[in-house]
Amino acid sequence: xxxxxxxxxxxxxxxxxxKGQAIKIINTHGSQVCDTWAFSAEDLKExxxxxxxxxxxxxxxxxxxxxxxxxxxxxxxxxEEDTSPGIHDTLIAACDxxxxxxxxxxxxxxxCTDNLMxxxxxxxxxxxxxxxxxxxxxxxxxGADGATQWGEPVSKPGDYVVLRAAMDCIVAMSAxxxxxxxxxxxxxxxxxxxxxxxx
Amino acid sequence: xxxxxxxxxxxxxxxxxxKGQAIKIINTHGSQVCDTWAFSAEDLKExxxxxxxxxxxxxxxxxxxxxxxxxxxxxxxxxEEDTSPGIHDTLIAACDxxxxxxxxxxxxxxxCTDNLMxxxxxxxxxxxxxxxxxxxxxxxxxGADGATQWGEPVSKPGDYVVLRAAMDCIVAMSAxxxxxxxxxxxxxxxxxxxxxxxx
Numbered sequence: 001x002x003x004x005x006x007x008x009x010x011x012x013x014x015x016x017x018x019k020g021q022a023i024k025i026i027n028t029h030g031s032q033v034c035d036t037w038a039f040s041a042e043d044l045k046e047x048x049x050x051x052x053x054x055x056x057x058x059x060x061x062x063x064x065x066x067x068x069x070x071x072x073x074x075x076x077x078x079x080e081e082d083t084s085p086g087i088h089d090t091l092i093a094a095c096d097x098x099x100x101x102x103x104x105x106x107x108x109x110x111x112c113t114d115n116l117m118x119x120x121x122x123x124x125x126x127x128x129x130x131x132x133x134x135x136x137x138x139x140x141x142x143g144a145d146g147a148t149q150w151g152e153p154v155s156k157p158g159d160y161v162v163l164r165a166a167m168d169c170i171v172a173m174s175a176x177x178x179x180x181x182x183x184x185x186x187x188x189x190x191x192x193x194x195x196x197x198x199x
Numbered sequence: 200x201x202x203x204x205x206x207x208x209x210x211x212x213x214x215x216x217x218k219g220q221a222i223k224i225i226n227t228h229g230s231q232v233c234d235t236w237a238f239s240a241e242d243l244k245e246x247x248x249x250x251x252x253x254x255x256x257x258x259x260x261x262x263x264x265x266x267x268x269x270x271x272x273x274x275x276x277x278x279e280e281d282t283s284p285g286i287h288d289t290l291i292a293a294c295d296x297x298x299x300x301x302x303x304x305x306x307x308x309x310x311c312t313d314n315l316m317x318x319x320x321x322x323x324x325x326x327x328x329x330x331x332x333x334x335x336x337x338x339x340x341x342g343a344d345g346a347t348q349w350g351e352p353v354s355k356p357g358d359y360v361v362l363r364a365a366m367d368c369i370v371a372m373s374a375x376x377x378x379x380x381x382x383x384x385x386x387x388x389x390x391x392x393x394x395x396x397x398x
Contacts, residue, residue, distance in 0.1 A: 093250035
């Protein structure tokens with residue numbers, strides 16, 4: 001049984017994967033969005049890029065079995081398993097201090113952008129930029145007129161995804177601290193996410 | 200009458216705007232997609248960021264009258280006028296040499312990423328990264344299941360947008376050289392785009 005690691009509620013973590021290894025990211029409480037990034041271990045300037053992924057997939061978010069592409073149009077991860085209904089988001093930037101300011105916060109609010117930087121720093125790395133993440137379990141319905149909605153996750157407790165590394169890479173995760181909008185459930189309670197490294 | 204400048208078919212250009220000035224970008228031939236970027240003149244690390252714009256607008260693309268936001272969540276441009284039906288794209292990365300390789304090209308193909316770099320270089324600047332652009336007149340319908348389609352522009356010859364600068368900035372444009380997919384019309388003919396600077 002692989003060790004179970006925690007992404008603490010409102011915080012970020014990063015993990016190294018060698019090609020062929022996988023990371024299982026578990027929505028333990030069912031309603032928690034997990035912002036997810038991936039960077040090539042060989043060159044951090046190559047990273048999972050949702051805007052480069054979409055034209056190759058022909059979809060705004062990846063489905064089970066599909067690859068996730070980098071800004072050099074190469075698969076970096078494959079979404080090998082997904083026990084949830086498969087609703088994820090790639091449209092919305094990681095939240096940041098500016099965002100919480102616009103939402104009325106007067107004091108610092110934990111945010112996914114700083115969590116990415118902190119999670120990477122914990123393993124000795126600094127990302128060259130903050131790519132737009134794959135927001136696992138985030139539910140952003142898009143209307144025919146292009147309007148987006150702040151949905152609640154449709155996942156259930158224990159749902160997980162398995163992301164298999166197509167190259168040596170670093171996967172960073174943030175247990176999104178958004179407690180103003182309903183994206184982590186109407187109650188706005190932020191939970192831990194868990195992960196395992198699979199051989 | 201303001202001078203009429205050309206973004207040559209398949210090429211890129213950049214223009215400086217002071218706060219309060221505007222750029223009128225003209226789809227002279229009606230079917231030409233124009234990838235568009237904006238960078239703060241004060242700090243090129245602040246730029247129009249579609250993933251930061253969407254959550255503030257609640258829409259995947261801006262409508263007439265709406266601001267376009269930076270990665271610091273500030274308006275950099277306002278879409279003041281739009282004579283077209285208002286269908287634009289923010290989902291698809293600028294095309295690049297990798298992309299044309301995947302589409303079967305064996306030789307170099309003009310591309311919007313290199314056009315951004317070249318257009319900026321012509322005015323002495325180097326962007327710190329390649330943000331995902333606002334693709335004016337690009338028509339990418341999104342299905343309820345998240346699937347995207349390669350639509351044709353719904354604009355007509357002479358349609359234009361006016362983008363008013365909310366801060367001193369540089370606007371870069373590429374007359375998208377995509378002639379394999381139908382995004383510039385089924386004929387795959389790439390045309391000039393024109394622009395004027397308005398006081």
